[in-house]
Amino acid sequence: MKLDAVDVRQAASAADIVYEALRKAIIEGDLAEGENLRQDHIAQMFNTSRIPVREALSRLEQHGLITTERYKGAVVAGLSIEEIEEIFEFRALIEAEVIRLAVPNLDRRTLELARQHCEEFEREENAERWGEINRNFHYSLYEAARRPYYLQIVRASLDRIDRYLRAQLTLTSGVARARREHKAILDACMARDAERACALTRDHILDAGRSLTIFLREQRG
Amino acid sequence: MKLDAVDVRQAASAADIVYEALRKAIIEGDLAEGENLRQDHIAQMFNTSRIPVREALSRLEQHGLITTERYKGAVVAGLSIEEIEEIFEFRALIEAEVIRLAVPNLDRRTLELARQHCEEFEREENAERWGEINRNFHYSLYEAARRPYYLQIVRASLDRIDRYLRAQLTLTSGVARARREHKAILDACMARDAERACALTRDHILDAGRSLTIFLREQRG
DNA sequence: CATAGAAATATTGGATCCAATATACAATCT
DNA sequence: AGATTGTATATTGGATCCAATATTTCTATG
The missing domain is CATH 1.10.10.10 (Winged helix-like DNA-binding domain superfamily/Winged helix DNA-binding domain)
Incomplete structure (x- = not known):
């Protein structure tokens, strides 16, 4: 330990x-x-x-x-693959909605902060830090939704699968894809296109979930 | 022995x-x-x-x-009106999705059970029992979604506002409306119309939320 | 009489001790 | 030898005691 x-x-x-x-x-x-x-x-x-x-x-x-x-x-606690899938599906639902609610409230400072996290995620080579930066990027945008209850649930559900998500980023070369998707989400936010940001966030999460469960199915046999 | x-x-x-x-x-x-x-x-x-x-x-x-x-x-803990609104909005999002996922899995027994809860809710005159029966009705359908994590969250979010919801049913004559809406939701489920059940559930929750917040705004001044 | 300060009381968070029981292993029996 | 029983150990849940501090009550003083 x-x-x-x-x-x-x-x-x-x-x-x-x-x-x-x-x-x-x-x-x-x-x-x-x-x-x-x-x-x-x-x-x-x-x-x-x-x-x-x-x-x-x-x-x-x-x-x-x-x-x-x-x-x-x-x-x-360990999670079965089914449980992990459920949580990813759930996150896709909530976080997509959160970003939709956030976009109208995004101000210049918040966008600048998100851009910095996005860049940091792109540059960072130390895999240990990806999880943290990934969280920071998403949360910096989510905050603008001004929905503390939603965010509390988002946090709790991410906590449950964060450790698997980190594995997904490092072990399945999910970073490259995550980097592209983050940029696309940020672009949509900057263009104030709530629907696009929503759809991209949804896909981003579902993609990660699919990639992860494929990996786990192989690993666990 | x-x-x-x-x-x-x-x-x-x-x-x-x-x-x-x-x-x-x-x-x-x-x-x-x-x-x-x-x-x-x-x-x-x-x-x-x-x-x-x-x-x-x-x-x-x-x-x-x-x-x-x-x-x-x-x-x-007491909740501000804004917090209550947020939780109703959240519930509408989640529970609408849960019912959409549930409809394809509804079997005859489950529908029969839901119908009984629905009838009980219609007949029951003792306001003290409405909260309980209301929960039973919705959960009997939600179970069919086979999404334990979603249900855990639904339960937690309902816990937070249940006491206000009970007040809404009794103090604002929300029962009559709730009874009609329950029947409509049950009908949609029996017709296997997931989209309709989803939309009706969403409106059902948002209606209750609106009615409640109007009442609370008067009451709290 | 009103008020500032001191003592008494209430209340929480944590430490230590005790009771219950699951597990591992030794002893015993067939 | 293998199965069964007994015992020691590990480990948790709860009770009781203690320390820290907030609140209330009381007293003395202007």
């Missing part, structure tokens, strides 16, 4: 810190699917007791990132 | 029980918006310690049903 052990005596509650650290470790794939999460082990790493750890684990379970069983403990 | 094999599956944990009870109380409006939730008090009510109560509260906070502040405690 590998995660950034933080000293707990800081602003937020210990439970919040543990929750955030575990969440990050899971969605970035540092904690492998199926890996055991022992309460006292984690507690020791964060220099705290098991109480806040349990609270953090309970929250992670609510979000579907782990599963727990009494007397047995928690393991990082 | 011959014994009946009993399901010895353990009772849920105390935290689960507290969570479910509080969730139910909040979404049904038994706990009013802004009401204080004291850990001690709840613990005594459930004859347990504060530990499982805290875990339950932490989960409720994740779902947005309460807000907590250190040294101050938890209060039942």
Whole structure:
């Protein structure tokens, strides 16, 4: 197990810190699917007791990132291919709508920010960073929709499959395609063409989903 | 020797029980918006310690049903009219899609079940029960979409506004309209017309949202 | 009498201890 | 040897205690 052990005596509650650290470790794939999460082990790493750890684990379970069983403990949740497909389909629906709602509100500063993320995603060679930049690019546009509830759901659903998405980018040479698609989405946004941006976002997500599930089907046999 | 094999599956944990009870109380409006939730008090009510109560509260906070502040405690979360509007808009998007996906899978038994819920909703005079039956009607159809992730999100978003929706049904005479709309949706489903069922569901939710926000704007001034 | 400051109370977050039980492994029996 | 039973260990869920801080009440003073 590998995660950034933080000293707990800081602003937020210990439970919040543990929750955030575990969440990050899971969605970035540092904690492998199926890996055991022992309460006292984690507690020791964060220099705290098991109480806040349990609270953090309970929250992670609510979000579907782990599963727990009494007397047995928690393991990082794995998703079946069907579940992954469902989440991609869902994301396509929501995020397409979010971008449609965002386009009319895009101002120059937001577009400039998105352009920078887009360029960074194009230039970056370190595969480790693609996931992060990809998120930044999309979210910078999504923010303009001014729909906090939608974004909360988008975030939660992306969390569930982010680790697979990162694999898709690196292992299936999905980056090249993602780069082209990002540029196309950005173009549509700059042209204030909400319908085009919507359709492109939808396809972008469905493409990634298809590419990923093909890869996983091979890998898992 | 011959014994009946009993399901010895353990009772849920105390935290689960507290969570479910509080969730139910909040979404049904038994706990009013802004009401204080004291850990001690709840613990005594459930004859347990504060530990499982805290875990339950932490989960409720994740779902947005309460807000907590250190040294101050938890209060039942209230929603602004804008937040309520957003959630209705969101539900319209998701649930319309879910019903579209469900229609091709509807079998005779499911339709019969939905028809029974629809009739029950029509006959029932006790306003207290409308919320429950309304949920049952919609979910009985949604299940056929075979999209567990979508349904989880639908459930969570309905939880957030259920208490207001119940008020809308009773206080604005929304039932009459809801009854008509339910029948229309059921008809479309029986006719296997996915697009019509989708559009009707969308309008059904948006109608309720509009009616509710008009009512709330008057009420809140 | 009104008000500022101090003490008492309420309330949360976390630490430590205890009870329940699943799992692994040794001991026993056929 | 293989199956079965008993025991030690690991691990979780919950109870109780403690520390920190917000809120309220009380007192003394102008």
